[in-house]
Amino acid sequence: MLETVGKKKKCELVGDWARSVSNHLYWCASSSDGDGELVSEKWLSVLNHITNVHEGHGQRFPKCLHGELEDRDWINKGSLAFLEMEKVVKGKLLVNDIKKLSPAEQTSALESYHHVVCHIAPKALHFFYAPMKARLYIAALHFNENSYRDQAVNKNGEPIYSISYPKGRKGAGIPKEVKVQQTYSK
Structure with missing residues (x-):
């Protein structure tokens, strides 16, 4: 506005x-x-x-x-x-x-979880109940394991950042923390 x-x-x-x-x-x-x-x-x-x-x-x-x-x-x-x-x-x-804004709760975590669910159980494909339930469990486990990862550090122990260019910023770059790799096998 x-x-x-x-x-x-x-x-x-x-x-x-x-x-x-x-x-x-x-x-x-x-x-x-x-x-x-x-x-x-x-x-x-x-x-x-x-x-x-x-x-x-x-x-x-x-x-x-x-x-x-x-x-x-x-x-x-x-x-x-x-x-x-x-x-x-x-x-x-x-x-x-x-006056009604929430001081702490934002929807970004929920949106991230839905992104993981759509990756593991795509909406374009039909799954019967048991396979769908299993995929949702996998999505929940994956999200819980990887949602609060630590920031990656270089060989000197310094935190690593990258520059992100979100569409909403219209070309203005913002620093973004690089997280450690996701875990898949634990």
Whole structure:
């Protein structure tokens, strides 16, 4: 949504802030212990933050927790870019949904498990009950054995990273931990 707003004339700064605002949303949910009102107050504080105001946000979250920040392109309060971002950030449906964000539970593990199930028991093939049950057991065992693998290290004991280019980042690379090889025979 913010990237779309950032494409409007005189709103380019909104597009530059989109990634930071997205990160802020994840931080709001993960740092509030499921307290919806606190999540909401932290979320709305982003409107002050983007204008280089880091205190006076609200009663429960009065000031930002970060230290000194490097200089960047701040958005001027009252500018078209600010007003457009404010429409998005203060959207009634969005704020109500943000109050319900889960602080810890994400669906990525479930999605990973479903990927393993589809690999071992493809939907395009028909299996009778007993073989299907056996394949689901194998998928569960494989997933449980390999889902929380350690990070791989090189000969010097340093952790190994690779660069991933997810579609959602539109060409921006992100560092990703390289995990140890999966186990199949244990």
